[in-house]
Amino acid sequence: MADDDRSPEEEFQELIRQLFGGGADGIDPEQLSRLTGMGIDPAMMQTIMQNLQGAFAGNGEISWDLAQRQALHIANQDGLGVTAGQRTDLDQAFALATLWLSEATTISELATAPRALTRGGWVEATLPVWQELAEPVATSIADALTDALRDQAPDDMQSLVQGAGRLMRTVGGSLFATQLGQVVGRLSLEVVSGGDVGIPLLPGGEAVILPQNFADFGRDLEIPEDQLALYIATRELAHARLFRHARWLRLHVISQITEFARGIHVDTEALEELASRFDPSEPEELRSALESGALLPARSEAQTVALTKLENLLATIEGWVDVVTAQATSRLPSAERIAEAVRRRRAVGGPAEQALGSLVGLELRPRRMREAAAMWRAVTDAVGVSARDALWDYPDLMPTSEDIDDPSALVARLQARARGEEPVRDALDDALEQLLARERGDSAPQPDRDASSPDGDASSPDGEERPESGGPEDQRPV
Known part of the structure; x- marks a missing residue:
């Protein structure tokens, strides 16, 4: 059949064949002009083809470099760094906080000096962890796009769909990576310290404060800046000390998050409904759907269980940090006001943290932090600082969710151990053993x-x- 005898639909299919067949570089502009019969703007199609060619040149893997570039663009948009005065003030706050904290916990000091960090530096230091947490969701989206393409394509184009699988994985994954970069970039404008989000984003034993965001946080609190710096420095050091001491804890948290994330699957019906009205020249709707979480279905029962375990773990960590920080900063006149401001901020979360929760389907806020803090206070009052902190020595010693609900059993065990006693088996223990045997x-x-x-x-x-x-x-x- 001569080229002039082809219908616009046949012309379009030929373009797709050239794209997936490796001959897209030689697409004839005149050929594109014939698409006007289908109501397609040839100039727009040329741009789409060029973008698709770039994606098709990839190997099917997600380009996380896009996330880093997007995040750094947002983080560095003001062009400001850390001034010498800010570094000096924070160094002094960290030095005094180190002394105070050593009186409130037996967990040893950090091996590396705490430091001030720019927003861009925070992005570069934490993005590997964000990538690890988000990769299961990105893979799920990429797979869903491939499946949707295969289900929607007519039978005579199934052979083309086979060649497009790698392309769709690259396109879907890259779009998600870009959205993740935007969210992490905006988060870099909000976080005050390394442990601010509640999860171990930095290597164990590293403590940082972001001076630009610290100034924004304290602007409306009407609290002397030196007191605020001392409190935030103490809290950050407590968080970093804990993860350095309990080296197993970081892996424990990350593994529970990834366990939750692996259960996430994209809502293919929502994706197909969105694709049916998607305009490639106006991608904002797809971006909004990704960031709002509209493509993520309701949590499964297994995910709900995993999320509950994670929330209890984060609450146990944050509760200990809260209690230790309160003990160490008891000399500060404004300590209670600052502590309440920090708790309120952690409970609500900022816009970027909320966007992150929608993007990956996970909220990183410890809902039971007050209950966990009450448990740690009861333990401290009953057996002292040393026995309390020894609970972080091994994973099997760490308090459970039942201990958060009712600390009395934990306190009784620790008090018995302090007296050199061990709790004896009772009738309930024996009955339980017989039941398990049956x-x-x-x-x-x-x-x-x-x-x-x-x-x-x-x-x-x-x-x-x-x-x-x-x-x-x-x-x-x-």
């Missing part, structure tokens, strides 16, 4: 009686010694 169907082999024991005490299926009638009671480790 659930197992008594399939676990029963160990031989301990020949080394002079009494010949029986052992349970899990290897714990059990007291015989009239014998000494077994002791349960805390």
Whole structure:
């Protein structure tokens, strides 16, 4: 068939074949002009083709460089750095905060000196963690775009769709990366310190304050700036010390976030409905849908469980930081006012943090921080600072959500340990052990009686010694 005999639809399909067949560089502008019969603007199509060619040149992976460039563009838009005066003031605040904090916790000082950080520096330091947290969502969006393209394409174009899979993954992933960059860039205008968001964005043991945002935070509080700097520096050091001491804690938090994120799947019906009216020359609607969370369906039951676990973990961390900071800054006349301002700010979250929650489907606000702080205060009053901080030595010692609900059992265990005692097994423990044994169907082999024991005490299926009638009671480790 001669070119002049082709319909506009056939012309368009030929352009797509050239694009996916590697011959898009030689598209004839005159060929584009024939698309007017389909109501398509040839100039707009030329721009789209060029953008698609660039995306198709990729290898199907998400270009996170786009996120970094977008975030740095926003973070550095005012062109301001950290002045010598700001560094001096913060260095002095950190020095005094270090002394005060050493009186409030037995967790050791940092190995590296805390520092002032620009907004751009914060973006570069934290973006690897944002990428790790957002990658499951970006991959889900890219997969959904590919599936939607395959489902919508007619049978005679399925072969083209196979070649377009890599392209759609690149386009969808890159669009998400750009949106993530915008959100992280705006977040860099809000965060005051390294631990401000509540998750370990910086390497363990690193403490920073962003002077530009610190000034914005204190502007309307009517609190002396030196007191505000001391409080924020103390809180930041407490957060950094904790993650340096409990080296397992950072991985624990990140793994719980990624566990939640892996369960996120894009709402394909919403995506297809949006695609049906999508105008490539006006991408704002798709960007808004991504950032608003409109493409993310309601949480699954498994995600709700994972989110609850994460909220309890973050509340436990923030509650400890809150209590330790309050003890260390008790000399500050405005400490209570500053603490309430910080708690209120963390509970509400700024616009960028809310946008981040919509983008990745996760809100990083510890809803139970007040309850967790009350638990840590009860523990401190009962057994002191050293025993309290020892709960961070190993993961299995850390308080649970049940301890947040009712700290009395935790306090009783710690007090017994302080007296050199261990809680003994009671009837409830024995009944629970028997129930678990029945659930197992008594399939676990029963160990031989301990020949080394002079009494010949029986052992349970899990290897714990059990007291015989009239014998000494077994002791349960805390």
